[in-house]
Amino acid sequence: MTTQSLEMYSFKANLQIVWSEVVKNFKFLMAYPVIFVFWTIFPFLWFIPFVFQGQAFVGSLQSAEFEKFAGTPDYIPFIVIGAILNGYVLTSLYGVGESIRREAYRGTLDYLLSSPCNKAFILIGKALSESINSTIYAAIQLAVGIFLFGIEITIGIILPTVLIIFLLILGLYGISLMLAGVSLQFKQAHDVAHTLEYVFYVFSPVRYPLGSLPFWAQVIGRLLPLTYALVAVRSIMLLKQNIMGLYQEIFLLLIMDIVAILLGFYLFNWMEKRTKSSGAISHY
Amino acid sequence: MCPHGFTLANLKAETRAIWANNMKEWKIELAYPISFVRQSVEPLVFLLPFIVYGLVLIGGRYSDHLMQLVGTGDIVTYVFTGYIIMGFIGTSVWAMGFSIRKEQWYGTLESIYVTPTSRLSFVLGMALHSLLHQGISVFLEFSAIYVIFDLALRIEGILPALVIFALMMLALIGFGIFVASFAMILKEGWIISEGLYSVLMILSPVAYPLTVLPSIAQQASNVFPTAPALIGMRTFLIENYTPEVMGNVFLHLLALDAAWIIFGIIIFSVTDSYVRKRGSLGKY
Secondary structure, three states: OOHHHHHHHHHHHHHHHHHHHHHHHHHHHHHOHHHHHHHHHHHHHHHHHHHHHHHHHHOOOEOHHHHHHHOOOEHHHHHHHHHHHHHHHHHHHHHHOOHHHHHHHHOOHHHHHHOOOOHHHHHHHHHHHHHHHHHHHHHHHHHHHHHHHOOOOOHHHHHHHHHHHHHHHHHHHHHHHHHHHHHHHHOOOHHHHHHHHHHHHHHOOOOOOHHHOOHHHHHHHOOOHHHHHHHHHHHHHOOOOOHHHHHHHHHHHHHHHHHHHHHHHHHHHHHHHHHHHHOOOOOO | OOOOOOOHHHHHHHHHHHHHHHHHHHHHHHOOHHHHHHHHHHHHHHHHHHHHHHHHHHOOOEOHHHHHHHOOOEHHHHHHHHHOOHHHHHHHHHHHOOHHHHHHHHOOHHHHHOOOOOHHHHHHHHHHHHHHHHHHHHHHHHHHHHHHOOOOOOHHHHHHHHHHHHHHHHHHHHHHHHHHHHHHHOOOOHHHHHHHHHHHHHHOOOOOOHHHOOHHHHHHHOOOOHHHHHHHHHHHHOOOOOOOOOOOHHHHHHHHHHHHHHHHHHHHHHHHHHHHHHOOOOOO
């Protein structure tokens, strides 16, 4: 074979790995449809108390005080968008981040890691399949949000929103790669995933605007990709801002993506080599 | 011969089994100290967004609208006194509901089932462990909120509030026994537990008075002990609090205690004999 045809073969083989992972995860999802129902419905149940809390404290669907921080008095669309985007965090942390641990539970991790392929493409496959699932959940939630909570959406809003969500997904999967690496070495990455979930939930503007937090908490919030994605998506959907005016948020999100993905791949490869040489891969 | 029936000797033996199960859970939990710390601070992490969100909505600590509804406008004290019970709902739907499933994960379910001990003792052992664990979490929540925000609680109301809390726990234990029977049949029972937890959160006046709920939801909240318990506890703990629903909280809770305990035990016994007859207990 010539070098060119070898490269072509290798590219096709890697694409096949990604595709196989997507198909495998889809089959798992179809085998447990209740998990699909869970991720579609439950994010709503988690934010409904905030809707009633708003009505009890303010007495209406708008708050002038809330507008000072959020730029919009409509607190319900604000938290609906927060819940939808936070769903990506949850599915990436528990879906991709713990996927390696799940392979160990199923007894397939050793085979996977000893297969003659680039492991990064296995993880890309897992991340891609999780992104597709998360986007289906988000689309259903958004449709309900439009129908029940008065979120307005136009074609002009959809494209920039998709772009920002894509950038958010890239950053989150960089973080998930790090988590997958940690679970290779330390097995129980569950606590790390939960702790990251808390950090995202408290310090990102999921339920309240970032400006309402103390300065030190805002600094932590600004280190998280979800913060910039939420600010940008809300600016587009609720404040009707043009995407060009959000170049700072988008640029910072892009920088975070690059750092997270590079660090994620480096950490995962390092942990993989470490566990292979120490023989800790098959430890439970 | 093992003691059996309603005798003092059997009661002592079952009490020892409950205690042994509680101690076993503590040993397992403390073997993972990081996980223990994370789980202990988790309720505080999920309480903070309710408080910060409330503060942002009204631009301060006192809500005029909440004052009109329940006679007190202090949102921090109101939300704190509501949220402390969430961990105990977790005792019911997670710790008790998952007690049998957990033994299956450990691989000890069959061994435990052939011992001459009541199955309920396993469930109650888990409940005792979870109660003590949640006590630690509530102490941490109280300390953090007291230091950060200060709390306006009536000291003389603590004792009657504890009596109400005890009555609520009895009904929640009955409810937990009912949920445990679900976990014997449904292998993906965590979704039921999560669902019940979320529904109870919505139907309980944790962060808002019952009056903001639709009337059908207000009616449904009467079936669960958390709504009357929170109303009763706040009446004793918060100065000038006006109960949003009139009625004798003690009688309401006593009736729910009897109903949930009897209902829970009946459903548990029926499910227990059903899964053993079908031979589906050990199925994974």
